[in-house]
Amino acid sequence: MSETEKRDFIRQIIHDDLESGKHSEIVTRFPPEPNGYLHIGHVMSICLNFGVAAETGGRTFLRLDDTNPGKESKEYVDAIKRDVHWLGFDWQDRLTHASDYFGQLYESACRLIEMGGAYVDSLSADEIREHRGTLTEPGRNSPYRDRSVEENLDLFRRMRAGEFGDGEHVLRARIDMSSPNMNMRDPALYRIRHIPHQNAGDEWCIYPMYDFAHGLSDAYEHITHSLCTHSLCTLEFEDHRPLYDWFLDQLKPEYRPRQIEFSRLNLAYAVTSKRKLNTLVDEGIVSGWDDPRMPTIAGMRRRGYPVAALREFVTRAGVTKKDKLIEMGVLENCIRETLGEQAERRMAVLRPLKVVLTNYPENTVEMMEAMNHPGRPELGTREMPFSRELWIEQDDFMEDAPRKFFRLKPGGEVRLRFGYIIRCDEVVRNTAGDVVELRCSYDPDTRSGTASSDRKVKGTIHWVSCEHAIDARVRLYDRLFNEANPNAVDDIHGALNPESLEIVDGKLEPALAELSAGQAVQFERLGYFCADEKEDSAAARVINRIVTLRDSWAKLEKQAMQQQNQVV
RNA sequence: UGGGGCGUAGCCAAGUGGUAAGGCAUCGGGUUUUGAUCCCGUGUACCGCAGGUUCGAAUCCUGCCGCCCCAGCCA
Secondary structure, eight states, X not given: OOTTSOOOHHHHXXXXXXXXXXXXXXXXXXXXXXXXXXXXXXXXXXXXXXXXXHXXXXXXXXXXOOOSTTSOOHHHHHHHHHHHHHTTOOOTTOEXXXXXXHHHHHHHHHHHHHTTSEEEEOSOHHHHHHHTOOSSSOOOOOXXXXXXXXXXXXHHHHHHHTOSOTTSOEEEEOSOTTOSSGGGSSOEEEEEOOOOBTTTBTSOSEEEOHHHHHHXXXXXXXXXXXXXXXXXXXXXXXXXXXXXXXXXXXXXOSSOOEEEEEOOEEETTOOOOHHHHHHHHHTTXXXXXXXXXXXXXXXXXXXXXXXHHHHHHHHHHOOOSSOEEEOHHHHHHHHHHHHHHHOEEEOEESSEEEEEETTSOTTOOEEEEEESOTTOGGGOEEEEEEOSEEEEEXXXXXXXXXXXXXXXXXXXXXXXXXXXXXXXXXXXXXXXSOEEEEEEEEEGGGOTTSTTOOOOOSOEEOEEEGGGOEEEEEEEEOXXXXXXXXXXXXXXXXXXXXXXXXXXXXXXXXXXXXXOTTOEEEETTTEEEEEOTTTOOSSSXXXXXXXXXXXXXXXXXXXXXXXXXXXX
C-alpha cells in the first residue's frame, strides 16, 4: 500500500501495529456460524478479514463458529466454503471450528471455576431472566451464586458427564449483576444440550456460549485483529467487548487478541436478516437460497454477478462504524462496469415482433459481421445470418411515436445493427387489432461495413433472423422489494415487489448456442445475461438477466409519464 | 429513564486546530451503427443543534437533539 493511499480506520490500526512492531504478521479470521447461507453483508466481512491479511502478507482463518448444535448443519458448512472460495479467498490449511476447541474450552471453564470466576446456576431460564433486571434496574444475584468451588466443579463435571437434562443447570460467569452493561450481568458460559453436533458428533452434551468460545478461539489461533460486525459473523458491537476482554483478563491465554468492531452493510431493497431470508425460502416466495433474486452469495452467483463487481462494491461502501444503507444503484453500477469491460456482445430479442423485408430476396441468407466488443477489437467478430424475415423488439416499434422516439415508426427508417437501413411500409394486425407484423423495405446500399453505408439515421436497433433464431426462456429479474429498507419492516409480505420476476420467450442469435455456464454476455441494448447454472441446457436455453443497461430513454419516458399524470 | 455506538451533499466517504478530497447518483454538453460505453462540464454541504475556548474550530470543551444496538440457556 502506498503512503498516499487512503486507509479505513481498521487498516490504519493494522498499519500502525505493523509499523510500531506490535505485530510482525497480521492474522485474522472470518467466523460464520454454519446455520444459514452467506449474504451480501458477509461479503463485506469476508473481503475485510481476508483482504487486510492478504494486503500485509498475513493469514486468515475460516472458522466455523459452531457452538449451537441443532441450528447448524453440514449443508451450511459446505455452502460457506464454496461461497468464500468463489469470492476468491483461500484459507489453505486454516479451516477450523469452534468445536475443535471444545476440550480446551472445557478446561478453561474449569479453571475459571477454580478462580471463583464462574458458578453453576440451577435457576430456570425464566428465573434467570427475572433476576437479570432491566435496562434501567440492576439485576439480583442468583441464590446459587455463592456455591463453593468444589461444588461448582463437581456439578460442572456432572453436567459434562450427562447426568442432567437440558436446562437443569447452566454455567455462568461471576461478574456483576448490577452492571449497566447487560452482557456483564453474569452471562451464561455453558448450557446443556443433549443433541449431536455436526462436527463433534455426540462427544459432548454441554456446549459453550458464543462470548466464551469466541475470544478464546481467537486467542488459540493467535488472531491479531478480531474484526466484528453486528450479528453477521459475530457480535453486537462494543457492548460485548468488555466481556471479551474479561475472559482474556481472567484466563490469561498465552496470546491476547484484540477485537475491533465495524458497522454492517445494508443494501437497499434487500433483506439480510436470517429470519426474513428464511421466510422468503420457506414460503416459496423465492425458489430457494440460490434464487437469483436473493442477496445470498449463492443467489448472486447464480444471477451472474461477477466476483470483481462484488469486491468493488464493498470497497466503495467503505469500512466505518456508521450505519449505512447503500443504494442498489451502487451495486448495479459495479456490475455494469465489470461486465461492460469483460462481456462479449450478442443479440437477442426478448419480446419478438416479426419484420418482413418485402424487397429482400427469398431463400437468401447473408452473413453479417458483428463485433464482439466495440471497445476491444482483439475479441474479434462473429457472423450473424440475415434473411427476409427478422425478429425485432416490440418496444422498438411505435405507431404513434413521440418526437423524440427514434426507433421504428410507420414510414420511418431505422438501422439494423450490423445490417441494413430499413423503412416501415405497412403495419399488419390480427383480428384483435394487435400489431403482429411489420412489412418493411431495406436499402441495399446501406449494408454495414460497405463504402456506401455511411448514411445516417437516428436509430439503431437489434434483430435476429427468424429462420436461424434459437428459442430461449429468459427470466427478467428486478429487486425483490419495493421498500427501500425491508430489514426494518415487520411483515415483509406487504413490501414485496410483485414484479420481481418476469419470464419471457425470447429469440437468440445462433452464436448463443455456444454460451457456456458462467459466461456473461451483453445482449445489445438490453443488458447483461448468463445461462442459468441449474436449469439451462443446450436443448432448452434458460437465461437470467443479470442487470439491465443504463437506459436514459426509459428515464425520459418515466418522467414524461409523471408529468402527464400531474397535468391530469 | 441505564450502558454502548454513530451523526460531513440524495447514497457512501476523506478530513485529527489553518479556512470542506473523492466515488456513485443528478443535471447539462460532446462522440457514438448499443438512447450503452467513453469524454467534458455541473454542488452556496447552516460539517446534527446551541453555546464556549482560540487570531483561526468539522476538528478542542460544555449542554442538547436525532438514529442504531443491548434485558437468549442465539450468534
